Amino acid sequence: MGLGSxxxxxxxxxxxxxxxxxxxxxxxxxxQTESQPGVHDPTVIRDDRxxxxxxxxxxxxxxxxxxxxxxxxxxxxxxxxVPAWMLSAYPGIENIWxxxxxxxxxxxxxxxxxxxxxxxxxxxxxMWSPTLDVSSPDYKWTDIGEVWRSTTANxxxxxxxxxxxxxxxxxxxxxxxxWQGLRMIAIDPATGKQSASDKTVYTIASRNGGAIEGPxxxxxxxxxxxxxxxxxxxxxxxxxxxTMYGRSAKPTGPYLDExxxxxxxxxxxxxxxxxxxxxxxxxGSPFHDGRRDYFALHYYDKNRNxxxxxxxxxxxxxxxxxxxxxxxxxxRHWALEAEHAVLVGDSILTATGTAASNRxxxxxxxxxxxxxxxxxxxxxxxxxxxGVRYAAGDGDASHRLVVNDxxxxxxxxxxTAAWGTFPPEQVVVLExxxxxxxxxxxxxxxxxxxxxxxxxxxRKADDLLRLGDFDRSAKARWVSGNDALALESGxxxxxxxxxxxxxxxxxxxxxxxAGTGVVRLGLGAGLEQDLxxxxxxxxxxxSTTLQGATGIRDMTLSNAGSEVVLESAxxxxxxxxxxxxTSTKGSHRAGIDAxxxxxxxxSVLDTRPAFLQ
Numbered sequence: 001m002g003l004g005s006x007x008x009x010x011x012x013x014x015x016x017x018x019x020x021x022x023x024x025x026x027x028x029x030x031x032q033t034e035s036q037p038g039v040h041d042p043t044v045i046r047d048d049r050x051x052x053x054x055x056x057x058x059x060x061x062x063x064x065x066x067x068x069x070x071x072x073x074x075x076x077x078x079x080x081x082v083p084a085w086m087l088s089a090y091p092g093i094e095n096i097w098x099x100x101x102x103x104x105x106x107x108x109x110x111x112x113x114x115x116x117x118x119x120x121x122x123x124x125x126x127m128w129s130p131t132l133d134v135s136s137p138d139y140k141w142t143d144i145g146e147v148w149r150s151t152t153a154n155x156x157x158x159x160x161x162x163x164x165x166x167x168x169x170x171x172x173x174x175x176x177x178x179w180q181g182l183r184m185i186a187i188d189p190a191t192g193k194q195s196a197s198d199k200t201v202y203t204i205a206s207r208n209g210g211a212i213e214g215p216x217x218x219x220x221x222x223x224x225x226x227x228x229x230x231x232x233x234x235x236x237x238x239x240x241x242x243t244m245y246g247r248s249a250k251p252t253g254p255y256l257d258e259x260x261x262x263x264x265x266x267x268x269x270x271x272x273x274x275x276x277x278x279x280x281x282x283x284g285s286p287f288h289d290g291r292r293d294y295f296a297l298h299y300y301d302k303n304r305n306x307x308x309x310x311x312x313x314x315x316x317x318x319x320x321x322x323x324x325x326x327x328x329x330x331x332r333h334w335a336l337e338a339e340h341a342v343l344v345g346d347s348i349l350t351a352t353g354t355a356a357s358n359r360x361x362x363x364x365x366x367x368x369x370x371x372x373x374x375x376x377x378x379x380x381x382x383x384x385x386x387g388v389r390y391a392a393g394d395g396d397a398s399h400r401l402v403v404n405d406x407x408x409x410x411x412x413x414x415x416t417a418a419w420g421t422f423p424p425e426q427v428v429v430l431e432x433x434x435x436x437x438x439x440x441x442x443x444x445x446x447x448x449x450x451x452x453x454x455x456x457x458x459r460k461a462d463d464l465l466r467l468g469d470f471d472r473s474a475k476a477r478w479v480s481g482n483d484a485l486a487l488e489s490g491x492x493x494x495x496x497x498x499x500x501x502x503x504x505x506x507x508x509x510x511x512x513x514a515g516t517g518v519v520r521l522g523l524g525a526g527l528e529q530d531l532x533x534x535x536x537x538x539x540x541x542x543s544t545t546l547q548g549a550t551g552i553r554d555m556t557l558s559n560a561g562s563e564v565v566l567e568s569a570x571x572x573x574x575x576x577x578x579x580x581x582t583s584t585k586g587s588h589r590a591g592i593d594a595x596x597x598x599x600x601x602x603s604v605l606d607t608r609p610a611f612l613q
Contacts, residue, residue, distance in 0.1 A: 065134070085145050108129050177214065185202070223249065332496060373442040487559040
């Protein structure tokens with residue numbers, strides 16, 4: 001029996017769970033790698049095409065673009081030289097710093113700054129374009145010139161601008177570095193400059209002359225969040241930058257930390273600081289990406305001569321409205337690396353070659369207070385498979401696992417051939433109940449000794465999947481009222497890590513609340529099928545090719561017709577409990593039975609497939 005066949009059951013402390021297959025389908029890597037580009041003070045935004053644009057410091061507003069947040073292509077730069085209007089004011093400006101991308105007043109904006117290093121003789125400017133599509137004939141940037149400046153007479157420094165558009169449509173620009181801290185002014189979205197109706201310069205954070213700079217803001221729920229790096233920047237591996245934050249009920253503050261201290265009086269809750277080879281994480285800016293929010297920041301890599309590189313970390317909102325940052329995104333939303341977990345009393349170790357994902361793993365989880373805590377954001381409450389990639393070279397071992405501070409169990413690890421190497425089959429599979437939102441999976445000292453490489457979270461294909469829980473998309477949006485997916489013409493959405501074990505898979509039930517047409521289902525290269533869509537739950541037999549789908553796969557739905565709103569999907573085997581699989585708590589939708597039959601001719605499949613008769 002291979003190591004991949006061992007499993008531990010943790011169904012809210014239920015036991016007796018059968019072992020599960022845990023094999024990735026072709027095209028899904030079980031090895032990740034740190035491959036984000038070198039940047040400083042990054043800003044990222046996602047446009048209506050589902051394309052991401054990245055900008056950063058000291059490159060005359062060069063832009064790169066990506067469709068997956070992992071692979072970036074250069075798309076030119078917006079300037080050939082420092083603008084003449086800047087040089088006429090302050091001739092010592094040598095380059096452009098800390099740009100920020102935003103959507104405001106129906107246009108795409110870049111706010112940028114220039115300064116004489118070490119002084120507060122600084123300028124903020126802005127430019128706009130109707131599109132971020134560099135191939136469009138409408139792609140053109142218009143520079144509006146000066147937005148704000150500081151002089152030696154000011155007690156602030158006009159650099160590091162950041163735009164926030166609040167839920168009422170009002171726009172705000174935060175800025176600042178050292179001196180007496182961070183400021184905010186109201187912006188007119190029509191002009192991009194200070195609002196004529198509000199001339200106040202608000203103080204939003206200060207360390208009384210201490211090291212604070214680079215404010216950035218995001219609105220979520222009832223709160224506006226302010227992020228700011230403290231301490232020493234720009235010194236490579238010696239940098240001590242750490243990112244702090246607070247929250248406020250309004251954009252102008254006060255921003256309070258978790259202890260209740262105002263950031264304007266030196267407050268701030270630490271969000272991320274240096275660890276392992278990752279020095280000085282900061283200089284960041286948040287952005288929306290569908291249902292997720294991310295924080296784009298730079299860090300200095302001690303293993304690469306202290307050069308700065310991009311990290312994209314998901315912002316995890318707790319039930320109490322306070323924040324944590326998830327792991328750096330390395331290409332997969334549901335693959336979590338141990339070295340990027342919350343570590344207490346452990347050691348990050350370096351692997352050789354392809355022995356470990358991202359060439360790092362965590363060992364010495366054997367102190368009384370040692371722990372490795374993985375944080376994950378799930379959009380749907382339910383039962384998930386979790387594969388734990390480990391090594392236990394000295395013999396059988398275990399860890400204590402606590403899920404969301406409630407469910408506790410021991411995770412047993414069979415002996416492995418060696419330490420520090422993690423082949424894909426060397427995995428223990430757990431079955432866990434996870435809640436909607438932020439989840440904590442905390443591993444701590446058990447018996448013997450075991451090392452952790454990473455965990456992978458997998459949704460089960462035969463459980464009801466709410467289609468508003470997509471991981472990547474283009475020309476698609478979340479419909480919050482029924483947790484659905486609105487898939488526009490030309491739209492595409494992807495759900496990572498669906499586990500197909502226990503087949504063969506005979507049919508799929510796809511439920512829609514609006515629109516008619518055909519969507520294409522994809523489960524990997526060469527595994528595609530067109531599905532009819534109409535209002536109701538449409539049960540359709542799978543092609544012979546798709547019936548043989550096995551392993552962990554990404555599911556794609558794409559739409560070439562008019563917009564459809566899709567609510568849920570579930571895959572069925574010949575032994576599936578159809579009534580259970582196609583219903584949720586309460587009625588899925590009035591007038592639709594368990595097979596999706598509404599009695600309206602043509603709205604759903606009105607006959608059972610042969611395997612269900």
